[in-house]
Amino acid sequence: MDSQSSQSQPEPTPGLIHPPRAARAAPVRPHGEEEIGVALYQPLRTVDVVLATPERVAANVDERLGLGRLALVFLLAGVAFTVPYSCVLGIESWWRLTALYLGSTLICLPSLYVFTSYTGTRTTLGQIGVLALLIPASAAIFTLGFAPILEFLRLTMEKDSEGIGWSSISTAMLGISLAAGVLQLWRCFLGSRQQPNPLLLGLVLVVWHVVFLYVFVRMFTVLEL
Amino acid sequence: MRRALLGLFAGTAAYGFALGSAHSELYATRNLVKLPLLVVVTATICSMSYFVAARALRTSHTFAEVQQHAWRLFVDLGLLLGSLSPAVFFVARVARATDDGKLGDYDKFLAFNLACVAFAGTIALVRQSRELFSSRETSPTRARSLVFAWLALSLFVGGQVAFTMRPLFGFPATRGNTPPWFVGREHDLRGAANFYEAVLQTLAHPPLPEWLRGG
Numbered sequence: 001m002d003s004q005s006s007q008s009q010p011e012p013t014p015g016l017i018h019p020p021r022a023a024r025a026a027p028v029r030p031h032g033e034e035e036i037g038v039a040l041y042q043p044l045r046t047v048d049v050v051l052a053t054p055e056r057v058a059a060n061v062d063e064r065l066g067l068g069r070l071a072l073v074f075l076l077a078g079v080a081f082t083v084p085y086s087c088v089l090g091i092e093s094w095w096r097l098t099a100l101y102l103g104s105t106l107i108c109l110p111s112l113y114v115f116t117s118y119t120g121t122r123t124t125l126g127q128i129g130v131l132a133l134l135i136p137a138s139a140a141i142f143t144l145g146f147a148p149i150l151e152f153l154r155l156t157m158e159k160d161s162e163g164i165g166w167s168s169i170s171t172a173m174l175g176i177s178l179a180a181g182v183l184q185l186w187r188c189f190l191g192s193r194q195q196p197n198p199l200l201l202g203l204v205l206v207v208w209h210v211v212f213l214y215v216f217v218r219m220f221t222v223l224e225l
Numbered sequence: 226m227r228r229a230l231l232g233l234f235a236g237t238a239a240y241g242f243a244l245g246s247a248h249s250e251l252y253a254t255r256n257l258v259k260l261p262l263l264v265v266v267t268a269t270i271c272s273m274s275y276f277v278a279a280r281a282l283r284t285s286h287t288f289a290e291v292q293q294h295a296w297r298l299f300v301d302l303g304l305l306l307g308s309l310s311p312a313v314f315f316v317a318r319v320a321r322a323t324d325d326g327k328l329g330d331y332d333k334f335l336a337f338n339l340a341c342v343a344f345a346g347t348i349a350l351v352r353q354s355r356e357l358f359s360s361r362e363t364s365p366t367r368a369r370s371l372v373f374a375w376l377a378l379s380l381f382v383g384g385q386v387a388f389t390m391r392p393l394f395g396f397p398a399t400r401g402n403t404p405p406w407f408v409g410r411e412h413d414l415r416g417a418a419n420f421y422e423a424v425l426q427t428l429a430h431p432p433l434p435e436w437l438r439g440g
Binding site for chain 1: 249269270271272273274275276278280281284285287288371378381382385386388389409410417418419422425
């Protein structure tokens with residue numbers, strides 16, 4: 001499967017930002033279309049694509065290969081993997097974490113695209129979309145890991161104790177999940193090999209994170225998490 | 226694997242028995258079940274987060290392999306704690322024979338046991354990270370980070386499991402009572418309603434109720 005996917009790779013096109021400086025480093029194989037397709041219906045493969053291979057995702061972004069499917073995988077991960085944690089907070093709240101992570105990202109996605117384009121980095125919406133969707137997808141997988149822990153804490157602790165209640169621990173877990181998502185975006189960004197002006201794009205990302213964080217906090221408050 | 230699990234249950238049960246001996250035979254015999262249960266519940270609750278941590282640290286282990294490695298960490302911990310149980314049993318019996326019927330050496334005994342668990346945990350961590358490193362192409366730093374993450378998760382969850390499963394060894398003043406098997410979210414004597422508050426109170430050290438103070 002892997003060999004097939006690597007054989008079917010198209011010629012490298014202008015990447016995240018021109019020109020390539022990949023010559024001095026070993027090439028990283030991007031995810032093939034078929035491989036990404038498997039991740040659409042196999043949850044363990046989804047986890048692999050989202051969490052374990054940021055360099056390969058970066059190669060996909062650089063070569064603009066399978067971006068649509070990758071975005072779909074990240075989108076589905078951002079929706080499906082948040083549901084267990086949301087249900088622990090209350091069955092009727094099953095959608096809230098999706099709104100928190102995916103909603104905040106989608107609200108801020110246009111600004112990231114416009115700012116990166118404005119600064120002359122020649123990125124496509126697909127490239128920026130895949131990069132940005134790494135945040136809700138990674139965060140969602142972390143919340144999946146935290147869901148059984150939160151359920152246990154909810155059963156054995158008070159919600160808002162005078163000292164520490166499960167509500168405040170839940171807030172910390174959601175914060176850790178967000179941090180993991182942001183870290184994953186940076187892993188992917190730093191794994192990208194075709195950046196002639198990484199400082200500028202890095203600066204745009206840092207500033208965008210401030211906006212994103214503010215929107216995220218407001219969303220967190222509105223959703224009463 | 227079956228022998229390893231048997232070792233885990235035997236080791237933790239022996240340690241639990243020694244721990245409860247500081248209070249009474251009732252606590253000691255109950256701990257034969259409680260300590261192994263504590264380990265099983267903790268590992269089960271954390272199983273998904275162990276896997277997420279492994280993938281986030283980009284190790285190439287499958288879900289089943291992650292569970293095997295994490296369980297081996299607990300098996301090692303159980304065996305190490307089991308080997309410490311004679312020493313803990315001796316200290317517990319001495320504390321019981323010489324206590325004042327109120328608080329006794331509760332705080333010292335608690336600190337001693339925390340030190341034992343920390344010591345055993347560290348040794349198990351070092352060994353498992355070596356095994357993880359040798360079994361796959363995992364760098365030593367990544368293997369150590371992963372095992373450390375597993376241990377931190379286990380401590381975070383296991384602390385609250387232990388708090389819920391109280392009493393594991395009580396104050397001498399409660400000797401003769403028959404408390405429920407698990408007191409759950411009931412506040413402890415210093416007012417903590419969960420493990421995390423208990424940790425904060427250990428640092429802040431608020432006064433105990435009048436009837437427990439010595440003198």
